Amino acid sequence: MKGMLPALSFSLLILLAPALSASEPEPDLVDSIADLPSIAELFEQQRRHVISVQTELAGPPGDLPPMFDGFNDEPIRGEGSGFLVDDQGLAVTNWHVVARAQSIEAITYDGVTHRARLVGADPTTDIALIQVEDLEGYEPAELGATDDISVGEWVVAIGSPFGLEQSVTLGVLSATGREIGMGPYDDFLQTDASINPGNSGGPLFNLNGEVIGVNTAIIPFGGNIGFAVPIDTVRRLMPELQEHGWVKRGFIGAGVQDLTHALAETFDLDPDAGVLVRSVDEGDPADDAGLTEGDIITHVGDQRTEESSELLRIIAQLEPGEETTVRFLRDGDEQETTLQAGERPDPDREEVEQTLDPEPIEPGRLGVVLRSVSADMAQRRDLPDATGVYVDRIEPGSPASGVLETGDIILRVGDQEITSPEEVPDVLRDQPRDRPIRLLLNRQGEPHFVAVELASGD
Numbered sequence: 001m002k003g004m005l006p007a008l009s010f011s012l013l014i015l016l017a018p019a020l021s022a023s024e025p026e027p028d029l030v031d032s033i034a035d036l037p038s039i040a041e042l043f044e045q046q047r048r049h050v051i052s053v054q055t056e057l058a059g060p061p062g063d064l065p066p067m068f069d070g071f072n073d074e075p076i077r078g079e080g081s082g083f084l085v086d087d088q089g090l091a092v093t094n095w096h097v098v099a100r101a102q103s104i105e106a107i108t109y110d111g112v113t114h115r116a117r118l119v120g121a122d123p124t125t126d127i128a129l130i131q132v133e134d135l136e137g138y139e140p141a142e143l144g145a146t147d148d149i150s151v152g153e154w155v156v157a158i159g160s161p162f163g164l165e166q167s168v169t170l171g172v173l174s175a176t177g178r179e180i181g182m183g184p185y186d187d188f189l190q191t192d193a194s195i196n197p198g199n200s201g202g203p204l205f206n207l208n209g210e211v212i213g214v215n216t217a218i219i220p221f222g223g224n225i226g227f228a229v230p231i232d233t234v235r236r237l238m239p240e241l242q243e244h245g246w247v248k249r250g251f252i253g254a255g256v257q258d259l260t261h262a263l264a265e266t267f268d269l270d271p272d273a274g275v276l277v278r279s280v281d282e283g284d285p286a287d288d289a290g291l292t293e294g295d296i297i298t299h300v301g302d303q304r305t306e307e308s309s310e311l312l313r314i315i316a317q318l319e320p321g322e323e324t325t326v327r328f329l330r331d332g333d334e335q336e337t338t339l340q341a342g343e344r345p346d347p348d349r350e351e352v353e354q355t356l357d358p359e360p361i362e363p364g365r366l367g368v369v370l371r372s373v374s375a376d377m378a379q380r381r382d383l384p385d386a387t388g389v390y391v392d393r394i395e396p397g398s399p400a401s402g403v404l405e406t407g408d409i410i411l412r413v414g415d416q417e418i419t420s421p422e423e424v425p426d427v428l429r430d431q432p433r434d435r436p437i438r439l440l441l442n443r444q445g446e447p448h449f450v451a452v453e454l455a456s457g458d
């Protein structure tokens with residue numbers, strides 16, 4: 001019987017096909033399809049704003065997203081898409097397209113290759129800004145607004161899937177406000193317009209030719225389900241990325257969670273009453289404001305908070321140091337307090353800083369790429385200024401491989417204190433090959449000694 005079901009289904013499909021094909025479509029549907037603008041015309045107009053982004057990367061094989069290659073001593077290359085947002089060559093792409101890039105190039109619709117550099121990036125939302133050089137005569141894309149779109153509307157993706165430049169796909173906006181586990185501020189648009197590796201960073205257009213999202217992620221083998229960062233999010237990030245190179249977010253130092261039906265019942269509340277505080281970190285803003293575990297936050301400023309993801313996004317938009325009122329329920333009583341937001345720790349900022357200031361790959365006798373330690377990095381590691389050098393890359397199979405880790409800060413080589421990358425080759429040059437050398441590191445904030453067998457040569 002099991003083997004008969006497909007045949008039965010197929011027979012029914014054949015029997016139903018004439019009836020289905022004979023039925024007349026609804027007149028309103030025919031009129032709406034007839035009113036659709038030509039996708040060919042839209043593509044021809046909007047592809048002028050879209051770029052292919054090509055990178056040479058510093059990261060080791062195995063730690064990179066798909067669509068990257070590199071073997072032995074060959075450069076590791078990556079590719080993605082992007083789009084122009086002003087007439088001076090500023091362009092939007094994804095952070096994962098340009099992360100750890102030693103060099104960036106942008107190919108415009110006419111096939112011309114331009115040099116580019118990173119302006120700023122926000123790994124939390126996977127958005128990056130790059131500056132493309134020598135772009136006279138190229139016009140920026142028109143940015144739309146996420147609030148103006150509805151689920152079911154037609155959308156168009158333009159980009160370079162699998163390296164195939166200037167490709168276009170058509171679909172609909174399938175959903176908004178999707179959380180896909182990429183970070184605490186997930187708020188993605190979902191679409192069935194085909195998005196593949198290489199489309200990352202490219203624009204998602206509405207049929208008016210306005211960018212409504214940045215194509216970012218797909219579900220592998222998910223039946224053509226793609227996700228885009230809403231353009232409203234990008235608009236909020238751009239000024240700070242241009243000014244600082246990264247985004248500073250508000251922080252209260254409290255763990256929060258949604259109220260389930262069962263939990264809400266224990267408080268004699270509805271599940272949408274607010275957001276439950278499950279922990280408060282001592283000395284952080286929530287603690288200073290008098291919040292405690294078991295409180296239920298109902299408002300931040302004049303904004304209602306019913307879900308934890310909503311609360312986190314509201315807090316993130318506060319400027320560090322900004323004061324706001326927080327209304328909450330405690331033992332059934334509504335209370336109010338004033339809270340001063342702190343700055344959310346950002347563990348990815350060091351990687352952004354290093355990509356903003358790329359340096360040539362010079363493995364040397366250790367087999368590592370070294371960079372200067374920025375003032376911000378030294379402060380976060382509680383180090384004096386101009387102390388040590390940052391391990392940015394470790395060559396596979398090198399003396400440092402398996403001994404040093406990316407992110408280590410080398411403080412001392414032998415008995416010599418190190419303050420700049422240029423000092424390391426000089427110290428190592430006279431070290432004998434048959435004897436390991438001792439290094440003092442700062443590893444994840446703690447001192448740590450290692451010994452390395454050096455390679456021969458300089």
